[in-house]
Amino acid sequence: MIKAGIIGATGYAGAELVRILNGHKEVEIVWYGSRSYVDQNYADVYRNMFQIVDAKCMDDNMEALADQVDVIFTATPQGFCASMMNDAILSKAKIIDLSADYRIKDVAVYEKWYGIKHESPQYIEEAVYGLSEVNREMIKHARLLANPGCYTTCSILTAYPLAKEGVIDMSTLIIDAKSGTSGAGRGAKLPNLYCEVNENIKAYGVASHRHTPEIEEQLGIAAGEPVTLNFTPHLIPMNRGILATEYATLKKQVTYEEVKAIYDQYYQKETFVRVLEKGVFPETKWVEGSNYVDINFQIDPRTNRIIMMGAIDNLVKGAAGQAVQNMNLMFGFSENEGLNMVPMFP
Amino acid sequence: MIKAGIIGATGYAGAELVRILNGHKEVEIVWYGSRSYVDQNYADVYRNMFQIVDAKCMDDNMEALADQVDVIFTATPQGFCASMMNDAILSKAKIIDLSADYRIKDVAVYEKWYGIKHESPQYIEEAVYGLSEVNREMIKHARLLANPGCYTTCSILTAYPLAKEGVIDMSTLIIDAKSGTSGAGRGAKLPNLYCEVNENIKAYGVASHRHTPEIEEQLGIAAGEPVTLNFTPHLIPMNRGILATEYATLKKQVTYEEVKAIYDQYYQKETFVRVLEKGVFPETKWVEGSNYVDINFQIDPRTNRIIMMGAIDNLVKGAAGQAVQNMNLMFGFSENEGLNMVPMFP
Amino acid sequence: MIKAGIIGATGYAGAELVRILNGHKEVEIVWYGSRSYVDQNYADVYRNMFQIVDAKCMDDNMEALADQVDVIFTATPQGFCASMMNDAILSKAKIIDLSADYRIKDVAVYEKWYGIKHESPQYIEEAVYGLSEVNREMIKHARLLANPGCYTTCSILTAYPLAKEGVIDMSTLIIDAKSGTSGAGRGAKLPNLYCEVNENIKAYGVASHRHTPEIEEQLGIAAGEPVTLNFTPHLIPMNRGILATEYATLKKQVTYEEVKAIYDQYYQKETFVRVLEKGVFPETKWVEGSNYVDINFQIDPRTNRIIMMGAIDNLVKGAAGQAVQNMNLMFGFSENEGLNMVPMFP
Amino acid sequence: MIKAGIIGATGYAGAELVRILNGHKEVEIVWYGSRSYVDQNYADVYRNMFQIVDAKCMDDNMEALADQVDVIFTATPQGFCASMMNDAILSKAKIIDLSADYRIKDVAVYEKWYGIKHESPQYIEEAVYGLSEVNREMIKHARLLANPGCYTTCSILTAYPLAKEGVIDMSTLIIDAKSGTSGAGRGAKLPNLYCEVNENIKAYGVASHRHTPEIEEQLGIAAGEPVTLNFTPHLIPMNRGILATEYATLKKQVTYEEVKAIYDQYYQKETFVRVLEKGVFPETKWVEGSNYVDINFQIDPRTNRIIMMGAIDNLVKGAAGQAVQNMNLMFGFSENEGLNMVPMFP
Structure with missing residues (x-):
């Protein structure tokens, strides 16, 4: 059983992480980060989670979080994860970034299309692009994972x-x-x-x-x-x-x-x-x-x-599901653990 | 591990039974009954089930089915289950009827509102109304369960x-x-x-x-x-x-x-x-x-x-989910086995 | 041909007034009031109106407006119309208020349910409740009309x-x-x-x-x-x-x-x-x-x-349509002028 | 004032013709053709037309219809119009065909893509492709108009x-x-x-x-x-x-x-x-x-x-609206008569 923290847990992708990890046998969410809803009950923000998630939203303190968890998911606006990243964090927890910060190897391309300065380009090289089926072996050894866009x-x-x-x-x-x-x-x-x-x-x-x-x-x-x-x-x-x-x-x-x-x-x-x-x-x-x-x-x-x-x-293969698939690879869990949801029809 | 058959597996309620039972540890579906799609692949009728369900649709032979399974779900039009029911079937398999046939104790009321003759009123008395939270103890001992309407x-x-x-x-x-x-x-x-x-x-x-x-x-x-x-x-x-x-x-x-x-x-x-x-x-x-x-x-x-x-x-608490909840009670499984789906939002 | 001004022309009810009056033979809209979009092209706010409405949004100056038009529609938040109303305005233009300000005769009831102070209760008595089919004769002689809620x-x-x-x-x-x-x-x-x-x-x-x-x-x-x-x-x-x-x-x-x-x-x-x-x-x-x-x-x-x-x-009988129906009554036009839209199906 | 008949008046395109022609000053619909609903009130099939259209559905007798009207709209399945067409009909009424029968000049291409035999290829040459903005002048003189697909x-x-x-x-x-x-x-x-x-x-x-x-x-x-x-x-x-x-x-x-x-x-x-x-x-x-x-x-x-x-x-520019636009051209009416509907938003 590992511990996970989510920064940006109240966006739709963050909420989908919560939904999926709730059915994952090897993971416990211990940090529901949400700058907008600090100190509010998570289940007041997503009422589908009433009596399922019993926790309050926490501020986005990535350093403090890294001390408490094995993996951090950042489901945050572009630039946030890059602005927070440092060696200390990476030495303590694995990072799965659902934003675009480490997806593009050429920092100039990133800065041109996103219109912001990349604040930690030194980690781009190390980051593994988390298209699970394509980069499976590299993902297994990643500590900084760039989860692909939807x-x-x-x-x-x-x-x-x-x-x-x-x-x-x-x-x-x-x-x-x-x-x-x-x-x-x-x-x-x-x-x-x-x-x-x-x-x-x-x-x-x-x-x-x-x-x-x-x-x-x-x-x-x-x-x-x-x-x-x-x-x-x-x-x-x-x-x-x-x-x-x-x-x-x-x-x-x-x-x-x-x-x-x-x-x-x-x-x-x-x-x-x-x-x-x-x-x-x-x-x-x-x-x-x-x-x-x-x-x-x-x-x-x-x-x-x-x-x-x-x-x-x-929200699943395009965000939270693939993030969990990558987490499974990074931690040596069965790749489809927590992901056996049958598609819902109608 | 028990075996289940579904008659009417290609209606929406039947398909939802398939979805839910797919994640149930104690049940294997061995019969996907569907008069309209006999011999067709179930996954051709519900393509969300592609590579998940590998079985063909079977005809609605309830007697033959009772020999093969522990529980039969009937997700069929009003009157079908009543027309099929007999002692032999009831002695071989537990029946969970998702139609209205055994829900109403007064057969005259049933016949008036549904406009059809009840073909096996002798079983109405025995049937247990499957509102799980209300009739839990009776449900545990039922062999003919009338699953409530949505x-x-x-x-x-x-x-x-x-x-x-x-x-x-x-x-x-x-x-x-x-x-x-x-x-x-x-x-x-x-x-x-x-x-x-x-x-x-x-x-x-x-x-x-x-x-x-x-x-x-x-x-x-x-x-x-x-x-x-x-x-x-x-x-x-x-x-x-x-x-x-x-x-x-x-x-x-x-x-x-x-x-x-x-x-x-x-x-x-x-x-x-x-x-x-x-x-x-x-x-x-x-x-x-x-x-x-x-x-x-x-x-x-x-x-x-x-x-x-x-x-x-x-389709869940109003049909297939409650049917599975009742099945769990009838077979002594944990009541929420297979039913821990977190509500999907958005 | 009369001239009309709309205050709050960029809300959904205001936009529906624009749509309906566009097909009205006796009315020309000369003032598209919208505090939020002053000086912007109306058709930039509602692009369905491109090449149909060629006008800019104006500020909410009800006094100035009353000098220029025969009728003013206020499709504004509760309290606005009441706060603006005075004898001068009423002497110059007929007012059709789509807010609740003059709908309720008992000012205490209004203030209790709406949680705001009524700023011109002296006009409530005069205002006619514009349920066209019920108050037709009174509406014909109204100068301040309270258009009913949807x-x-x-x-x-x-x-x-x-x-x-x-x-x-x-x-x-x-x-x-x-x-x-x-x-x-x-x-x-x-x-x-x-x-x-x-x-x-x-x-x-x-x-x-x-x-x-x-x-x-x-x-x-x-x-x-x-x-x-x-x-x-x-x-x-x-x-x-x-x-x-x-x-x-x-x-x-x-x-x-x-x-x-x-x-x-x-x-x-x-x-x-x-x-x-x-x-x-x-x-x-x-x-x-x-x-x-x-x-x-x-x-x-x-x-x-x-x-x-x-x-x-x-948006029609519940707001803009009834407002136009009332305007037709107030100005002696045919009651259904501009309102012969056939319901759209599907 | 001309008279119009619609064959296929109870499909969605036919119903849209009814909606649009209802607001057209120069046209009266005298024939609501619908094989499926013969003798039923049109307004029972499209209840939005209650108290607007007071007529019964008629059978698809194109010959009889041509005697009574100036223009026939066929909003029918592929092949119908081609199977009915003859010189007598064309000499009596103008035809606006909303099906594909006369849209394609090469009959072999038509028969290949539609998989049916064309039953009156002799009229294809004469038919005018009714893309109003492109073929305006030809449309003015057409007696058989092929209304384009959506x-x-x-x-x-x-x-x-x-x-x-x-x-x-x-x-x-x-x-x-x-x-x-x-x-x-x-x-x-x-x-x-x-x-x-x-x-x-x-x-x-x-x-x-x-x-x-x-x-x-x-x-x-x-x-x-x-x-x-x-x-x-x-x-x-x-x-x-x-x-x-x-x-x-x-x-x-x-x-x-x-x-x-x-x-x-x-x-x-x-x-x-x-x-x-x-x-x-x-x-x-x-x-x-x-x-x-x-x-x-x-x-x-x-x-x-x-x-x-x-x-x-x-249903409008892609079917009934363009058909009316073409009719306006064919009969010398103002091109936008009946078509000044302001787009509805939201």
Whole structure:
């Protein structure tokens, strides 16, 4: 039994960590950090937790926290984790950062897309990018883990085998992504009001969304070449779920069976990646509440393109679930401990 | 480890049984009954179950099934279970019927409200009404269990302590209930289409809904007198959840503390009934995906009425969850085994 | 052609006034008041109005405005209109106040329920309560009009004929109301976020909602006796629409036909009140975007109660539409001018 | 005043025709055709029309209808209109076909994508493709009008000026479209049930959707070269609205201003096409209930692509609204008569 602290426990991703860890046999949450709700009962902020979580929210003192726990999850705004990090903390507790602070290896790229100065670039090199299925071995030995973004997890895993095996022309890759509204966080902002989101769909961050360089870097590593792509997120009137629809030109003619074999080679042994049957395309509802990624593809011989589709629950595989999956790897627990939630339908 | 069969496994309640039992340590599902989908893969009917359930749908042969399993869940249309029941089946397997067939003791009342002839009234007497918190001891020894309806579970538990303790005038009780659309089942009917339900609310079954006599019978038993009440269900544009708002005149002046003490007396030791804090009123989202019932009340001194409110997930505590809770009681398992799902928010 | 000014034009009710008046042949809007967005293009605040409204938002200067227009609509927070009112304004322009400031004749009741001091009680007596169908003749001669609340319009019209004709026991009246989220306004508050409202239902303001005394006063006038009742609003995951479900004990035995005749007597000639056919109960979707009130009822001989149901679009008949209907009466226009919108389905 | 008949008046598109024509000064509907509901009151099928439409549904007798009316709208399944068409009908009434029967000039392409034989190919040549803004002059003289599909209207208008002016490389065009559920029609099918669509998003018809050849043909005409493209539709949990996100490589470097000037050249004088301001991207809610198309674009210098976005209400500009716009052109009415609906927000 290890002890965990969560900084940013009252955001939607933090709350999902609480939900998941509640069913984890090896972990006890001892610190519910939330600057906004210090000294309030956690269950007053998330009333679904009434009689389940009996604890008060604590301030964000990362140093004090590191003394008390084995692992710290930071589900905090960009820049926070980088501003707090130091050798002392890293020597005492493992860090799983759900923000973008250590996801991008090139600090200049980070600073350009996020518009803030990185306050501890010296730790970027050490940080392991926590795409569990891709970097499993490195994750096992990480002490500072950069948990991937929601859009990025979905976008990368959907295209990864074909990028890695050189099946698709990376210069043609276009990712059109759709997300439920919980991805926008719990901040009280006009565009996130019920009446503004409901019965509506829009693109946002067109050609400028911050997850773009993260996807480019990781798929570039897979492909062995620099990748520049278009990524367009859309806001969907639903709480949870991301669907990524990805388009790329095939480098050479391939059959369904050949592509399927490549996907299977990468994912058949993976618990949380399901390559669907022929002609069955992912729906976010089929993964809701679970750590699954559902993937499939369609070859279009008319255009010589392949359309790849992937679906996740943005708060689980796209945030808290993958963070727990990474924690399991880092501490030598069974990788799917606490993550056996069956998707909820309807 | 016991074996379970589900007849009607491809309705929403049946599918929820599959989801819940999947996480139950003492039960293995060996029969996914579904007349409509015989020989099809269960996971083709509910794709959220892909790579989780590897089984084909079976026909509804209850006799054959009783030979193979310890418990049979019938999540079937009204009349089916009654038409199948016989001594042989009951001698071989325990039956948990999620339909209304054995819920109402007076067969004339059943036949009047449901408009069908009861085909095995001889078993009604034996059947135990499976409101777990109320009939726990009887349930432990039942072989034929009548699992309560969704509206009824919520409506009864919300008013039960005050009916039982004589706090409210039962002749004044009015129940205004609101349900998510999964309560209408998975049948392809025009009124249940997305565009007909979305952005809409309506009352239905006004003064004629079939759950009325079930609520009346049970609250009548609690109150020790015949009860006739108004029950009005409404269809809400959401998938899951029931909220019951109940109005009754107080028999005498009582304080908040007195009423709270009565609720606590009945529910404080109950895992799945949460009486909320003063001034906090139930929201269905706080119980979504879980077996909880959230309850609270407000006294209105201006009208001398009390307003009681209760919320459940209609597919869990209102159907499959309570069925599993009852199964746990009937087989001597821990009552909350398989039911520790933390409500999902958002 | 008259000139109109709107104070509070950037709230949802104000924006609905803009939408409706845009199709009105006799009115030109010359002042889009909005303290929050002064000097910004109105169409930047409501982009549906792009290339339709070409005007900037103005400050809330009611005195200056009165010089320029024939009618002022105040769609403002409680207390604003009362704090601004004076003889000069009233001598220059007709005022239609969409807030509660002049709705309640007893200033003590207003101050108790709203928790603020009324700053111009001297005008309450003169103000006409703008329930168009009930107070039509008085409205024609009003210069200060108190436009009814959304819940109240729906609640009152649904019960009015039976209250007036003494059919129901007013001491037993219970109103259980359900509203879409636009009723909560456009303020950026956590409880109104998409993820908090979606897939959720809750009661709020239980036994304490401010529309209660307004309903009581008006139904009391109708019944010719003081009325105290329970009113419970609920928040529904939809943008628009209110459904009121109302329960009352019948004073004597009546038939469907007798009650229907009473409703017809009051509403058959009304353009905007539709008493539905027997057994057809109101759905908010059937009135969406229109000024209609749909009403029906069901007698329950088992309990000797009648269940009355009414549905409106809260932003139209519940706010802006009724305000325009009242303006039409006040200025001698055709009562339905600008209000012939066919309900939008789906 | 002309007389109109609608065949297929009880589908969602047919019902929207009824809604729109109800506010049209020059048209009277005299025939509400609906094979499924013959002899039933139209207002019993669409209760929003209660006391607005007082007529019964009629059978689909197109010959008899042509004798009585000036214009026939066919909002029917593919193949129906083609199977009915003959010289006699065309000599008596103008036909506006909302199905795909006459949209595609190459009958082999039609038969391949729709999988049915075209029963009156001799009329294809004469039929005018009713994209109002593009084919205005031809439409004025048409007697057989092929009203464009919903996805196609949105997809084509969004890219049209850049295709026509040779700004984009047509071989790179990818259209990722998202539609509300009313596009799926009112048929009672499991995938369209509330609980299956709500809280869910999926792609469908991937690389095989029937609107593909229609888009290809029209954009091919614009570009002056054959076009083959990827079109991927997605189902969104909302009633109305289509958003098309379109990606293409720029043929040469262009500035925002240059592209804007091209869009303005085509659309500035158009009532129903709004090219939004810089950096403001279309949202379906801003056009809901109206005949507007909202369009904008973003150049991505990193990839040398342009992202074009367009939004419509699928039932209005995507079906009934454009049909009425075409009727106005065909009969010499003001083009926007009956179509001045202000978009409804929220």
